Amino acid sequence: MTFEQSGMSRRALLAAAALLPLPVGRAEASAAAPPSAKAYYDRAARLAGHDPVLRQLVKGLSPGAQMPTVQAPKPLRIFDNVAVVSTGFVSATALLTSQGVILIDALESPDQAEKIIVPQLRSLGADPSAIKYVVVAHAHSDHFGGAQYLADRYGARVMMSPADWALVARDSSPHVPKRDLDIAHGQRLTLGDSTITFHHTPGHTPGTVSPIFPVRWKGRRHTAMLWGGTNPPAATAEKRTYVSSVLAFAAAMRRAGVDVELMNHGMSDNGLVRMEELRAAPAGRANPFVLGSARAQRFMQVMEIMLRGRIATDEAAGTTARPAAMTASSSPACC
Template sequence: MAVTSRRDKIDEGMESGMNRMMVSAASFIVMLAAASSGSAQQVPKPIAEWPRPAEFPKEDRAAAIQHFHKARDYAVGDLFADFALRCVTNPKYLTRVNNEQYDGHVEPMQVFDDLYRVGQMAVSAWALKTSDGIVLFDTLNNEEEARDILEPALRKVGLDPKDVKWAILTHSHGDHFGGAPYFQRKGTRIIASDLDWKAMAAGKGRVPAPSRDMTVTDGQTMTFGKTAVTFYVTPGHTIGTLSTIFPVTDRGAKHLVGFYGGAGLPRDVDAKRAQIASLSRWRTITTKAGVDAQIGNHPLNDEGLERDEQLLYRRKQDPNPYVLGRAMYQNYLGIQEECVRFALARDGFRD
């Protein structure tokens, strides 16, 4: 029978201790390597690879100056942010614009008594509560966002996703119709213009499109419960962009929302000219209707993040930041129109 001496036990203990120290040292080395790897990933890009401002070698400078300053003259008060976005950063500093429109969570918000923002940081969705169910405006990027962002947002503001009966698609870009098939399978009726139905069917949105359903025409009014929504086809951002006018209330006071369906700057010259014509017409339509409130389909388009924070900390005496007033709403549209003209002049063209 083997006899273990006290010395043997000491040697075994020392060996065990050394083994533990070696394991700890190895673990430390792994952690250090991981930290070093993480640090290496954060090394700034070489200056030569930094994004550069867009250049406009064909710019009609005289026309550009004219429209830049016309837009600036409209940009009174809080509207300066719209001027800065449309005439300064986009598209000259497009990386900055894109970095502000990241996929991220935002708190859903009751904006009016019957209208709620239920989207995300990069793209908006809106829920209009009517006496006969919920009307959605846009459905985010895809079915996952419809299920995991839109529906939970509806619940958080006290609405039931089962009450979503209609979804209006403002235009045929995938970040606005991507979640529509999810709702369509649940029985939601999907509404779009004829031209954008065709664009979605052609696969221009790069995500699965909903099956063609309800089509609205320019100037058509549909009544959802007791709420009337009037549709206008305003090409430019897409060929069949839908813009809408509908009533809301704020603490019981009546207002009229003008929701221009695609304020983003078009890329090509013909689309820019179409956008200018649509904005000019929209100004006439909304002036006659008496529109005084503005929302957009990206938080960056309507200062949604900033306005929602104002609503979160709103006092009894504070106005609703989405209510611009009739004159200021027209100023907002003037900025949009003149900044598109400015962009066209940068391309070397005039409308």
């Protein structure tokens, strides 16, 4: 049966083949060893090719990767209905609807909420008093730090997954928000003309959430995802959970027709660079956050392969034991 007869495109077959173990000698095929960590990392690099977004993802997921210190960008509407405010290290993403704002993440502190989120949203024509929901993508202080300030000042409801509400309850940060609304897997939240769908993607933390939501660029509709937490956890078992999350979310992306990729740490996916590209030529080129559905799927494939490499690195080093009980402050910081 040909690939046309099977209903699979050549591109789909090639993508599937990229995830198969690397070839070995025929005599050894029946007892082939699993790919080495380097084989996974090399495969991810080949799949990324010259794509700057995917190459940055490979870099960010490599062992020992460190996030550099960068200057905070000026705020920007990256879509007609999406605004981003950022410290450079971490960003908050505002979905602007006809009846208010859904804010994804709240930076690191009440001070940053007051001095960055509030005035910068105003500078983009968005009213911070219209923030109805603060969605905390995961329970690290650089994402929940300003949430309680926004709840107290504007009456915003704070949302987090149950697993991460439990995690943040053990955090020593003075900025932990009061427990408010739980986010269920598959939950849909509608505000005005927009509906956002939440997916539990555990891995970075036990309750990381990644949303899918509609965006518009020059009046044309697209569908965006925002990956909720990138840096792999320490424990190998949790890295395997992360791989499962990547596979499940990639399938959800296909079903939803996702063609836009976003992250809350713009250094991990070249997001800060793309902001400046868009700012420099807002009317003269395609929006660099619109990857197209095939490239968005390739983004997830690169992430999966890099995580499998990180698991192989653990196994080669004999470091697969689960660490002591995790707290929000002791789990892998940021990203």
